[in-house]
Amino acid sequence: MKFGGAERVQQLQEHMKAVGRDNGIAFSYDxxxxxxxxxxxxxxxxxxxxxxxxxxxxxxxxxxxxxxxxxxxxxxxxxxxxxxxxxxxxxxxxxxxxxxxxxxxxxxxxxxHGVNGVPDFIVGDKYQVSGAQEPETFVAVFEQVLKKMQQ
Incomplete structure (x- = not known):
């Protein structure tokens, strides 16, 4: 239910298996x-x-x-x-x-800090990124942190 029901979980797992294959990880989920x-x-x-x-x-x-x-x-x-x-x-x-x-x-x-699963990243003691995210998401958070630090 956390991820929106069985059908959504199946979609997420298939996506993660595909991403994993591209990165040398053979996700099983069994x-x-x-x-x-x-x-x-x-x-x-x-x-x-x-x-x-x-x-x-x-x-x-x-x-x-x-x-x-x-x-x-x-x-x-x-x-x-x-x-x-x-x-x-x-x-x-x-x-x-x-x-x-x-x-x-x-x-x-x-x-x-609101962490209830993994992966979960807290950047700059302030910004939280939960779940498996694309690299662009992390880049955006890092840019946000750098911008705040420069102010």
């Missing part, structure tokens, strides 16, 4: 929808060693292309390992409660 909290924790932890972007890419690949459950610790360990992190350390981290409160606070702050 994966398990699950809680992403542990994924967020892993991403925060990976930031400490500058592996955040690679971990995000691997989690996206697991979910969007390989239909894997990204709430499953074993799948997250695989993503981390592919991103260059140690699997034993990753598993120990995910079994701990490390960064739980930090991630809860980050999620609350995101909700306060």
């Amino acid at each position: 994966g398990v929808i699950s809680n992403t909290f542990e994924s967020h924790r892993l991403i925060q932890w990976a930031q400490q060693t500058n592996h955040q972007s690679t971990v995000v890419e691997e989690i996206y690949a697991l979910y969007f292309e390989q239909d894997k459950d990204i709430s499953d610790i074993d799948n997250l360990v695989v993503a981390a390992e592919r991103a260059g992190l140690d699997s034993t350390e990753t598993r120990a981290f995910l079994k701990s409660d490390s960064l739980v409160e930090d991630v809860k606070q980050l999620l609350l702050a995101s909700k306060a």
Whole structure:
């Protein structure tokens, strides 16, 4: 319902599959929808060693292309390992409660900014771009931010 019903979702998925193919991404949309909290924790932890972007890419690949459950610790360990992190350390981290409160606070702050899904970008702490957008949309937002900064 968030996207306007089943027919609209089908249209959006077909569009995303076409855009993905053009960019080397094989979107599937047959994966398990699950809680992403542990994924967020892993991403925060990976930031400490500058592996955040690679971990995000691997989690996206697991979910969007390989239909894997990204709430499953074993799948997250695989993503981390592919991103260059140690699997034993990753598993120990995910079994701990490390960064739980930090991630809860980050999620609350995101909700306060009106974020309710991904992707979502906040540019210049003021302008929000939600959903997959064309590059022209980002260029327009960047130009707006630059214009405001020059005033």
